[in-house]
Each structure stands twice: as structure tokens, then as C-alpha cells.
Amino acid sequence: MRKIITDSAANLFADQINGVPHQSVALSLTSGGQSFADIPAFDRAAFAAFSAGKAIKTACPSAEQYLAAYGQADEVFVFTISAATSGSYNAARLAQMMAQEVRPEQKIAVFDTKVAGPAQRMVAQEASALIQAGASFAEIVTQITAAIEHxxxxxxxxxxxxxxxxxxxxxxxxxxxxxxxxxxxxxxxxxxxxxxxxxxxxxxxxxxxxxxxxxxxxxxxxxxxxxxxxxxxxxxxxxxxxxxxxxxxxxxxxxxxxxxxxxxxxxxxxxxxxxxx
Incomplete structure (x- = not known):
């Protein structure tokens, strides 16, 4: 099975992208020991109440969250928010090493998209089109690496x-x-x-x-x-x-x-x- 993973900064939560299995891994916002997870059931009113008048920090997903998302997929393509603004990419890479220690044959590509939101989603969608077209793992890595630059x-x-x-x-x-x-x-x-x-x-x-x-x-x-x-x-x-x-x-x-x-x-x-x- 081939699978696409995005962190929640992509604003993408569907179970599939163009028929390709997809999973979102949640970033979170924290304040005073409380945490607000960036999950699909986003309640804007609840978020406003959580953040009102507070100093808010953001937290990237853990390596364990990514590792769980990789699961038993044969090939995994991971798209994170810009590494210049979050530790999400580093967490995904650490999870990659952890996963491949157990299953060296599992193919995992982790991409620092250098963007967020809609642009991050565009790159993931491009990968899904390549998967559906039958491109190989190496071909997808090459083409997506080039796509990120543009x-x-x-x-x-x-x-x-x-x-x-x-x-x-x-x-x-x-x-x-x-x-x-x-x-x-x-x-x-x-x-x-x-x-x-x-x-x-x-x-x-x-x-x-x-x-x-x-x-x-x-x-x-x-x-x-x-x-x-x-x-x-x-x-x-x-x-x-x-x-x-x-x-x-x-x-x-x-x-x-x-x-x-x-x-x-x-x-x-x-x-x-x-x-x-």
C-alpha cells in the first residue's frame, strides 16, 4: 500500500486524496499547560475562547505520532510545513529512522515543503496524481522535489x-x-x-x-x-x-x-x- 501523510498545517483531512490513502498528523497550540489540537473537528468558537488574551505557542507532532501514521504501508510520502517555521519535518525524519530500523524495506520519503496551508496541500495532491499514474517511488521523489522548488x-x-x-x-x-x-x-x-x-x-x-x-x-x-x-x-x-x-x-x-x-x-x-x- 502507498500512503500520503501531511501535518495539519496543510488544512487537509480527507481519508483519501484522489483515491490514495491519506492521514493528517496534528500540530497543536499550547498555553498555560492546556493544549488545543489541530484536528478536523475545528470549532472556531472554542478556539477563540481558548486563545483569548493568552500567550499561545505552537507545538509540532511527535515522532511517535508520525510513526503510528506510517503504520505498515509499503511506501509513505510525508509532506510537512516548512522546517524553517516548525519541528514537524525533523519529527517526521526521526520517525522515518525509527520505522526503518524495524522494517528496512519500508520506503519513506519526507519532504520539507517550505510552505504551509494551500501550497503544502497542492504538493501532496500532485504526489497523489503521480501515484495514481503508476510512477515509481524514485520517480515520485524526483518529481515532487522539483515541484516544491516552484x-x-x-x-x-x-x-x-x-x-x-x-x-x-x-x-x-x-x-x-x-x-x-x-x-x-x-x-x-x-x-x-x-x-x-x-x-x-x-x-x-x-x-x-x-x-x-x-x-x-x-x-x-x-x-x-x-x-x-x-x-x-x-x-x-x-x-x-x-x-x-x-x-x-x-x-x-x-x-x-x-x-x-x-x-x-x-x-x-x-x-x-x-x-x-
Missing amino acids: TRVFFALKALNNLANNGRVNKAAAKLAQALKINVIGWADEAGEVQPLAKARGEKGARKALLQLLAKHHFDGQHLVIDHADNLAGATALQAAVQAQYPACQVEIGTCNALCSFYAEQGGLMIGAKMES
């Missing part, structure tokens, strides 16, 4: 407080954005680090800035995925703007689960896209 996650955020408090962006930049009430537009760069790139007032300005960034970084115009943090209207408006500029583009809209909602904050958008080779 897959990016962009964001349009109304607040950077949680990113700043967890060391992902500069605190001064977060305070300035809050004071000026501006949207911050950025991406995860080639190393997987979160980088603010532009500022815009209002959602219309944010959409314009995002389209400019997509063009600047050579978006291929074929497929774009938007995950929103309680902002369907904003995601739908961005979908229309993208399709007006790229008429052939397939645009999907999804929702942020707990971890991505925490970092994107209320109203934030995360955008997965492929850049031209």
Missing part, C-alpha cells in the same frame, strides 16, 4: 501579532501594521522563511498587491488555491480578481484550520500557487 505560499494578513509573538516576523513590523491598520502582503521565500513584501490599505488594495506579486514571481496562471481564516467574501473576491487576469486559471477556495487560523488571524488569506519553471 510552489509558493503567499499571504494577505490584517494582523501579524501571532507571527511576531512566535518569532516568525519582526515585532516592530507587526506593531506598525497594527497602528496603521494596513494589510501585509508576503510569502514564504525559497528557504521557507516568512517574509513581508508589501503593504496595502483595504482588501481591494491587498488584492491588487497580491496580483502584482504573482506576476512578479512568474505565476504560471494555471492553478491557485486560497485558504481563508473566516473570510469567505475576501477569498471569493480574490478568486474573481485572479480569474479576470488569468482567465484559464482554476481557483479553489478552502478554509484555514486551527494552526493556520492562528497565524493568518481573523480575515487572513493564504494563497498557494505554482511559479513557472
